[in-house]
Amino acid sequence: MSKTNVLICDDSGFARKQMARSIPDGWDVDIHYAEHGEQALEQIRAGNGDVMFLDLNMPVMDGYETMDVIRREDLPCLVIVVSGDVQEEARSRMLAMGALDFIRKPIDNEKLITLLKQYGIYTGDGNAEKRKKVNLLAASSENEKFDAYREMVNVAMGRAGENLASLLGEFIDLPIPNVNVIENNELHMAIAEVNRNNSVSAVSKGFVSAGINGEALVIFNDTDFDNIVELLNYDQLSAAPAQLEALMDISNILIGACLNALSDQLNVTFSHSSPIILGRNRDLDSMLTTTKQRWQRIMAIEIGYAIKHKNIHFDLLLLFPDTSMERIYSRLVDIEE
Incomplete structure (x- = not known):
């Protein structure tokens, strides 16, 4: 045969x-x-x-x-x-x-x-x-490690997209995640999808487990808020509360699902900080100041979600200090062995 x-x-x-x-x-x-x-x-x-x-x-x-x-x-x-x-x-x-x-x-x-x-x-x-x-441990070059990180995030991105699609009743366009290791003063350069001319709003949530720590940010272009509020049927609220409700609800779904999928793949249980409003109706660079000061080198992973026919776009940004990168990779390949 x-x-x-x-x-x-x-x-x-x-x-x-x-x-x-x-x-x-x-x-x-x-x-x-x-x-x-x-x-x-x-x-x-x-x-x-x-x-x-x-x-x-x-x-x-x-x-x-x-x-x-x-x-x-x-x-x-x-x-x-x-x-x-x-x-x-x-x-x-x-x-x-x-x-x-x-x-x-x-x-x-x-x-x-x-x-x-x-x-x-x-x-x-x-x-x-x-x-x-x-033998996945044979993947030792930086490109191969980045490929492993990207695939890990690809799975987490899909899980978050699935949850968001269920909530909104809409198909979520998913990108190929953008992964970069950068110096802290280059963080704004890692976010390709956000229109720098727009004011944005953002939610931040920290997480830590097994020597791996990081921060997740969800970033909205403020010009998209009317469409998001309408999609969520929050337009019965006045403008400011409706925008805040939409910001927090979508952020919690994206970040929660993404971190749960990362936990499953790395076989860890992340402790989460409470979500905080990083800023409202501001330029992105000013919001990233505290993150830039905290870590010297950062692995920045950008995921640009979209509901194209509704003209809605938002970014999930995962930030890991370089001290977490080897631990992440080791856990990925150890689990596979």
Whole structure:
């Protein structure tokens, strides 16, 4: 019996390794890789994609665009979506385009085996834990570490997006997280999505566990508040209380879901400070002064959420001092070993 060509399409090398580790023992496969949809389509046309595990949020060509081409050209490939974006609309859209199923990141090995057996793709008795694993500790370069951080945040971002979509009844557009390590006086440069000419409002919340500490900020362009208030049906309140209520509610959902997902991946339990209003109707740089003074070097992770058809945008900014970075990476790879 010939081997099954398995194609793993994800822009994250760390995620590709995680997926390869989850392939069950005893499944006779040749594994191929693609970093985005265009590469995946080339592999499928070359016969290297009997089964593809497909991410959604990727540069060049994302999962939706890739699935659309597979459907239009009737390419011979069984597609299972593996994504941090687990909004119901994301799932529905991909299934409607012909994907077999939709798996949440990070991969649950036993659930994967059950799914593969359900569709008759894998019929063995293998256990994913028995397979010779890819050693994630071999990822020692700065680029590889950044890739691991980005994938960690990608999963957390998707969890927060799912919660927000459920609250608002809207599809949340999710970006590829922007990860930078910067000096404290460069913090404003790490926030690409915020229009510097606008006044903004922001909420801040600190967190700490197992030698890992950080700060989460949610930043709103004030020009978007009317649309947010209308979407939340808070327009029965007067303007200032409605804006404050919207600011706190969305911030609590985004930060809470994101930190819970980070806790799960790092196997820690974060203690949270109470959320505080960092500023209202001010320029962003003035709000970041206290954060800039606290830490010398910072890993800054920016996630630009959007509800595009409502013209609503807000940013979640995760800040970690450089002293936390190695602890985060060590916990990520230790859990995978």
